[in-house]
Amino acid sequence: QSALTQPPSASGSPGQSVTISCTGTSSDVGSYNYVSWYLQHPGKAPKLMIYEVTKRPSGVPDRFSGSKSGNTASLTVSGLQAEDEADYYCTSYAGGNNVIFGGGTKLTVL
Amino acid sequence: QLQLQESGPGLVKPSETLSLTCTVSGGSISTPNSYWGWIRQPPGKGLEWIGIIYYRGSTYYNPSLTSRVTVSVDTSKNQFSLKLSSVTAADTAVYYCARLDSSGFSINWYFDLWGRGTLVTVSS
Numbered sequence: 001q002s003a004l005t006q007p008p009s010a011s012g013s014p015g016q017s018v019t020i021s022c023t024g025t026s027s028d029v030g031s032y033n034y035v036s037w038y039l040q041h042p043g044k045a046p047k048l049m050i051y052e053v054t055k056r057p058s059g060v061p062d063r064f065s066g067s068k069s070g071n072t073a074s075l076t077v078s079g080l081q082a083e084d085e086a087d088y089y090c091t092s093y094a095g096g097n098n099v100i101f102g103g104g105t106k107l108t109v110l
Numbered sequence: 111q112l113q114l115q116e117s118g119p120g121l122v123k124p125s126e127t128l129s130l131t132c133t134v135s136g137g138s139i140s141t142p143n144s145y146w147g148w149i150r151q152p153p154g155k156g157l158e159w160i161g162i163i164y165y166r167g168s169t170y171y172n173p174s175l176t177s178r179v180t181v182s183v184d185t186s187k188n189q190f191s192l193k194l195s196s197v198t199a200a201d202t203a204v205y206y207c208a209r210l211d212s213s214g215f216s217i218n219w220y221f222d223l224w225g226r227g228t229l230v231t232v233s234s
Contacts, residue, residue: 003156034218034219034220036219036220038157038221045206045225045226045227046149046157046206046221047224048220048221048222048223051218051220051222052218052220057222089156089157091157091159091219091220091221093219096173097170097217098159098170098172098173099159099219100159101156101157101158101159102156103156104156104157
């Protein structure tokens with residue numbers, strides 16, 4: 001399976017909103033609601049931010065939201081803050097007890 | 111508070127077998143609501159799923175790695191392990207262990223808890 005497609009970079013000013021896309025196929029993103037998003041600061045382990053397309057784990061600010069339309073999932077970060085600057089990865093269940101990751105998006109807070 | 115910690119050699123020679131262990135603390139590995147997995151990240155690159163295991167021993171692997179990967183569990187030590195055979199420089203990466211939530215017989219395919227990761231370099 002190919003990796004999910006994410007834009008290499010995204011940016012926004014403090015207080016603005018940014019949306020990161022994650023494009024798969026009808027065999028993964030389009031077929032299952034097991035899309036999740038992870039934030040990774042340099043040198044740190046990834047942290048789960050969104051699971052099952054739209055759900056936020058306890059402790060994740062509601063500035064982070066997820067959605068899906070067809071074969072594309074999206075992560076929106078509202079009210080950008082300096083600490084949101086990080087790499088973001090999406091994943092999707094791809095059937096057959098297999099999961100695939102996106103290539104990652106570097107979010108810069110200007 | 112559940113925590114995961116990877117351990118193992120930081121340097122492996124080409125063609126040899128990479129072996130890592132993940133120790134689960136603050137809770138039992140033998141819980142019906144958890145699967146345990148391995149993910150890796152080559153330097154400067156993205157994440158790649160390797161495989162997962164249930165405490166009773168059932169495993170699922172990334173199809174691209176399945177011929178070289180073995181994930182096992184030792185419930186008496188509250189640990190699970192990764193073996194990757196015939197390694198090359200392309201296997202150089204930070205290796206993370208992680209937990210997946212499970213609802214009875216179904217796996218909830220997201221990693222909700224991660225270890226800090228350990229760098230493994232493949233070099234002679």
